[in-house]
Amino acid sequence: MSIFNPYLDVIKKAIDKDPKQNNIRLFSEQPESDFDTSYIKALRNELPGLEKLNESSRLVKGLNALEIENLPRLGNHPDFADLRNTSDTEKHWIISAFVDVQKSTQLHNRFTLATAALITESIVKASIFAVNLCGGYVHRIQGDGLMVYFGGKKIDKGQATKDALKAFAMISYFVKNDLKEYFESMNIKDISTRTGIDLGHDSQVLWMYSGLSNSGEVTTCSLHTSLAPKMQANATSNGIVTGQNIVNQISSSDKYFKVKNSTIWDYEDGRFYNQYDFNWEKYLVDNEFAKQNIDGDLILNIGNTLAPILNPAHLRPIAEINKPYFKF
Incomplete structure (x- = not known):
């Protein structure tokens, strides 16, 4: 049984009950407003909550793992929450990552809006689950994508790097294997994830509160936070691209990282910053x-x-x- 089965099961039930999908099979057309999607609410309640996260956390970390009562709210990394609604700033390293679901818009051609939304929500919640299970912090939800931080004041930089790679390898696994197999059986093709991950050191990351009153977030200003989504855009289907700073944290890095032909950044002083394809499948097996x-x-x-x-x-x-x- 896969750790992601509860999310996949909800997706399967939603697709099986979707009235638009059933009408397409009969080659008929019907306005979206005519479809009864009242069953979606019950399915949304089937998506796992903190209980499942705690159960899995105990499985990974042992029976004495601390109970998670609440997850940090978005845009409010707990180690830097004191910066909220202030003009103070602080320098501290962090790993920034972006993951996005590709070609999910095709779901709107096949299913009702309610089903398409539930499928996207299931993938997002599965990703949030993996991130929190591995000790990360979801900073922002962007449609069917996430911006995530790994690290803080109470964790080793090398360990945070390993945790980040593990989390996004798990997400890539879910979409490439569990989800893809079912989607292809339903003739839904090419849905995948792309991920970009980079690390900024203490001198390279400035934490601050950005926004006005409640319309804001505790966030970072860093070249390496900005480079992570650029790396994401350069990833292959279900691929993960990392920056040089991430690679430097992993021993035997040659086993898992292959430098891309094009650099991701030109410092304009003769230096360049490299990006790497991460072999997450081999990493999962070796570890x-x-x-x-x-x-x-x-x-x-x-x-x-x-x-x-x-x-x-x-x-x-x-x-x-x-x-x-x-x-x-």
């Missing part, structure tokens, strides 16, 4: 967050109650001709 089954499929360990069959005698011939276990 024992995922394993391959006998068919060569990647399966997350977290929340998976069924142990993958990992007989090397069976895996090797499959890996050599299909999905090389050691050559993701």
Whole structure:
């Protein structure tokens, strides 16, 4: 069982009940206002809340993991919340990340607005779940995308980097595997995620309150916060692109990062800043967050109650001709 099954199950139920989808199958046309989508409210209530996050947190961190009572509100990183509604600023490192769902607008051609919204909400909530499970902070929701921070005053920079890579690898896994398999069975194609991640060091990040009164957020001004969405735009389907500062935090980085041909930033003084494709599948396997089954499929360990069959005698011939276990 995948840790993301509760979100996928809601998506399946919404699509199965969608009246517009059923009418398309019958080659009929009907105004959106004629469709009864009253069932959507009940399905929205089926999406997991803090209870599921706490259950998974105990699974990952042990039975004595602290109970999460409330998640930080958007635009209010708890370590810098004292800056809210002040003119004060503070320098402190942070990892900024952007993840966005690509080609989700095609859902509007197939389903009612209510179903399309619920599918998007399910993906967003699954992403929020993964981010918070790994210790990150959702800064902003932008349609079907998220801006996220990892790090703060009480965490090691290297650990925050690993947590960020793990979280977005999990999100990429969900969309590339669980969600894609079901979508393709429904003839919904090419929906994917793209992610950009970068790290700004203490001297490179200025925290401040931006906005007016309640119409504002505690946020960062940093080249590296600005570069993260640019890297996202350069990612492949379900890909993750990181900056050089992220790569520098990971030992044996050559195993997981491949430099892109084009740099992401020109300092105009002879220096350039590199961007890298992150091999998140190999990272999940090497760090024992995922394993391959006998068919060569990647399966997350977290929340998976069924142990993958990992007989090397069976895996090797499959890996050599299909999905090389050691050559993701």
